[in-house]
Amino acid sequence: MSAVSARVLDAAIEWQLRLDSGSVSAEQQHAFAAWLAAHPEHARVWQQLNGLDIRLASAAAAPARQALLHSARSTRRRRLAGSALGLLLSSALLLGLLGQQRPLDDYLADVRTGRGEQRELQLHDHSRIRLNSRSAMDIEFSDTQRAVRLHSGEILVETAHGDPRPFVVLTEQGSLRALGTRFLVRREGDSTRLTVLQSAVAAHPLDGASERIIQAGEQVLMQRQQLDRVHAAPLSAAAWSHGMLVAENLRLEDLLDALGEYRSGYLGLDPRLADLRISGSFPLYDSDKALAALPPSLPVRIERVGNWWARVVPAVQ
Incomplete structure (x- = not known):
């Protein structure tokens, strides 16, 4: 595939963010349609980005999905007691603090960014x-x-x-x-x-x-x-500079690790789900929206405790 211009890719990502905002006027919709039809390269880049048409890469994920469902149906998740939940939240907070640790050279650098900062x-x-x-x-x-x-x-x-x-x-x-x-x-x-x-x-x-x-x-x-x-090079290599994460047959564990960089609080994953594959576009700065956009074909659900703790677990327990 030939390289596309940065101008076209930037425009495609900007349109995707605008259309995903939920407040697009009819005039903007017409403008997008005109942009899409203006040049074949526009349509090709838009098709590659996939909008928010998130899909499971079924060929790669089917064996993991079947194994997961078999394992999930054979077990039941017990409710956490209040004291255990408190310990879990404390452990998650400690892990989050440890994740902030960086090499000394980073702190002495001329310029640096923190977790979730650009x-x-x-x-x-x-x-x-x-x-x-x-x-x-x-x-x-x-x-x-x-x-x-x-x-x-x-x-x-x-x-x-x-x-x-x-x-x-x-x-x-x-x-x-x-x-x-x-x-x-x-x-x-x-x-x-x-x-x-x-x-x-x-x-x-x-x-x-x-x-x-x-x-x-x-x-x-x-x-x-x-x-x-x-x-x-991946078409979406610089999407992060626009606040987007574009996944192309990415492991679910790697997807959540990337989203976790921009999330305040704990974002975890049941290890049985780690190798499920996913493609699609996700907002880096709104991980709740990104989690809600996980496709229905994935055998997962989201456990939450308040606004600071979330974990992706098997849909069947």
Whole structure:
């Protein structure tokens, strides 16, 4: 699939957020229809995003679903006693506090974001960087180069034109030199993931012999010694910068982990449901709405205690 322009993808996500708001006028509906019909690329991007047409990836999930239903019917969930519930809530709060812990380098970084926070900066050269949740970076501009050092998390970089100094993103795994305007960099354990949205980026592993040019619409995982195989970039890679999470055959556990980054309180999952697969679009900043949008075909229900505790459990107990 050829790469789509950032302008079209941004417009599609903005339309999706607007249509999902529940307060769309007839005039706006006509405007959306006109936008959709204006160019084949608009329809292709919209179809890829799927709106909120969330579906279960049945081929991958059917075995897990059958095993889950069989297990669920053979057991019954007992009611929690008041004291046990209190202990559970206290444990959940403690786990939430432990989840806030970060490496010391993050706290000493020039710029950082907290759990569920995004932040956009304009640098001295007019380049723009957006930090995702729990991200930390240093700004290291000099007379010879413009550099930022990503310690953790993820950033969306849009480089400015007109400055002769190279623009480089540095991580423990190597350097990423911008040859264009727009790309994503995410720390993943002992690796760094590069996703190029526009133009190109030169990736050079720290202990590697040479660099490789990664083009728009491609992504690659960089380790200290080498670059992995180049893959097509997900269409929705930058959706988080618009407050959206677009899942493409994602494990339910991974979906809830991502939503949990933006939720105040506890969001849990019965382990038997972890490998169910789901596709669709979810609002990052409204996890209750995202949970309510889980498709009826999933054998799940939501347990709640007030506004601060939620858990996805099997529908049949």
